[in-house]
Amino acid sequence: MSVVVIHVKLIKVCFAVYGRKGKAFNVEITLSATVEELKMAIFTTIQYSKFTPNDLILYLARKNGEWIDDNEQLDELLSGNVDSTFSIIRPSGLLNMYFDANFVSTPLKIHVLVQLPDDDQMSNSVGKLVEPTNMILKESVPKLYADELKYYIERGEIIQRQCPQDSRNILEKINTIYSEDVDPLRFICVEGSSGMGKSQLAFALQGDRPYYYLLATTVDDASQPMYRNFQSISNMFIHFVNLDEPNSYDDSKVLSTASLLYQIKDLWTFGFIYALLEYSNTDQQQNNPKMIHFKNEKSFHIQKCTLNDVRQLVHNMKNTGRKLPFFILDEMVPNSDGLIEKNLSAFQRNVFRSCYLVVIVMGTNSKISNLIA
Numbered sequence: 001m002s003v004v005v006i007h008v009k010l011i012k013v014c015f016a017v018y019g020r021k022g023k024a025f026n027v028e029i030t031l032s033a034t035v036e037e038l039k040m041a042i043f044t045t046i047q048y049s050k051f052t053p054n055d056l057i058l059y060l061a062r063k064n065g066e067w068i069d070d071n072e073q074l075d076e077l078l079s080g081n082v083d084s085t086f087s088i089i090r091p092s093g094l095l096n097m098y099f100d101a102n103f104v105s106t107p108l109k110i111h112v113l114v115q116l117p118d119d120d121q122m123s124n125s126v127g128k129l130v131e132p133t134n135m136i137l138k139e140s141v142p143k144l145y146a147d148e149l150k151y152y153i154e155r156g157e158i159i160q161r162q163c164p165q166d167s168r169n170i171l172e173k174i175n176t177i178y179s180e181d182v183d184p185l186r187f188i189c190v191e192g193s194s195g196m197g198k199s200q201l202a203f204a205l206q207g208d209r210p211y212y213y214l215l216a217t218t219v220d221d222a223s224q225p226m227y228r229n230f231q232s233i234s235n236m237f238i239h240f241v242n243l244d245e246p247n248s249y250d251d252s253k254v255l256s257t258a259s260l261l262y263q264i265k266d267l268w269t270f271g272f273i274y275a276l277l278e279y280s281n282t283d284q285q286q287n288n289p290k291m292i293h294f295k296n297e298k299s300f301h302i303q304k305c306t307l308n309d310v311r312q313l314v315h316n317m318k319n320t321g322r323k324l325p326f327f328i329l330d331e332m333v334p335n336s337d338g339l340i341e342k343n344l345s346a347f348q349r350n351v352f353r354s355c356y357l358v359v360i361v362m363g364t365n366s367k368i369s370n371l372i373a
Contacts, residue, residue: 010142011095012105014070015042015112016061018082021075024110026221030140031101035093040136042114044235045220052133057115059086060098067109074110082115135275137232138297148225149293156203163204170201171208174326174358178318184257184353188360198362199226202328203291210285210325212276212292216332216348216361227331233294240268240302246347254343257354266304269351274310275300277357280325281317289323310355327352332363 009031016024027041035058043053061068063085068074077083089098089112105111141149160167170188177186192198202213215234219227227234244267246254253259276292279285279300285292317324333345352359 009101010140011099011103013038013095013099013111014105014109015058015114016070016074016078016110017046017114017116018078019116021078024070024074026105028142028221029095031096031099031103033095033140035089035091035095037136038089038095038112039091042112044239051117054091055117057117058089059083059113059115060089061086061110061113067106067111070108070110077113083113086113133302135236135272135300135302136297137236137294137300139229139232139294141228141231145225145228149229152200152203152226155200156206159200159204160206167204171205174209177358178324183356184350185356185358187349187353188358190360190362192364194364199330202330202360202362206290208289209323210280210289210292211328212280212325213328213330216329216345216363229293237269237272240272241344241348241351243268244347246343249343251343254350255346257350262307262350262354264306266306267351268302268304269347270305270307270310270355271302273352273355273357274305274313275302277310277313277317277325281313281322285325286323292325307354314356324357326358326360328360328362330362332361 010028011031012026012028014024014026025042025045027038027045029038029041036053039053039056039058042056042058059082068077099111173188177188180186190198190201205211212233213230214237215223215227215230216238217234218238219231219234223231246261249261253261279298280292314324329348332348349359349361
């Protein structure tokens with residue numbers, strides 16, 4: 001039997017942004033990725049909220065065959081007008097058109113310059129995204145991180161096999177919450193110190209319903225290897241949360257699911273949840289209920305929607321005997337650092353509860369359970 005081994009090269013691209021001198025950022029991406037995927041990676045790394053990834057213009061930071069240096073001259077460049085002598089990276093291209101197979105990132109070198117849109121060129125006149133947008137989810141990770149995911153999956157299987165009643169108790173509690181006629185739904189909180197196995201528990205809930213695992217904080221180069229397997233979906237969740245700007249509201253509106261913020265506003269996070277809910281309703285996910293992981297690329301069409309839009313889909317799924325998914329939010333930020341973090345955590349949790357969806361929040365601080373409902 002012949003074996004074909006396919007090597008996927010992961011490269012680290014360092015980019016700098018016009019208007020942001022003194023700062024450079026890294027993204028890891030496959031050499032075979034598209035320029036659109038690089039734009040999305042840059043977009044989620046910086047967490048822009050006033051325009052779309054397609055609004056970014058990328059330039060190859062290369063002159064006379066050399067990558068430019070990250071130094072004072074770069075600061076001057078970023079403080080001035082866009083330098084048209086750099087080549088534009090065409091949006092329809094592939095990265096291997098601009099980075100050869102021997103490309104290796106070296107310290108203090110910049111590979112891409114990013115031009116942000118002017119205020120009058122943003123997606124709309126008030127500088128906020130209002131048009132529907134496409135979301136592409138694909139967890140592209142090197143073997144090291146994939147092996148870590150495999151380990152967690154195996155540990156979850158061991159927990160379910162050796163402690164079946166413990167896993168069953170949690171799944172039955174989820175079923176009980178879904179059977180209740182209350183508004184908002186109760187939530188489940190898993191609190192424990194680092195290393196106690198909270199994340200492993202997330203993998204011990206397979207086989208009853210489809211479910212999603214997300215990180216409540218940005219996943220980047222410094223994140224744990226296992227978390228990198230959920231970078232795409234987690235950062236996209238945070239992106240849509242940021243678009244809704246929960247920190248701009250009075251805390252009473254964010255902390256109460258009965259507030260007008262949840263009850264009548266069109267929210268991007270509702271649109272994100274709606275798309276994931278629809279995907280969990282496919283026969284593939286319903287017939288083999290487990291943690292949903294986007295190993296293969298999946299494209300979604302996201303648009304703002306209301307709470308009633310999501311609730312109607314939830315109602316339709318329940319009435320047709322479909323299994324509603326539950327959502328796990330790991331690394332939930334505690335509220336001990338001030339009102340901003342409290343509002344963000346409350347919004348991340350309450351946006352699911354208001355939709356009549358079960359959410360499990362996990363964190364290392366018991367205060368995550370004390371957010372006012």
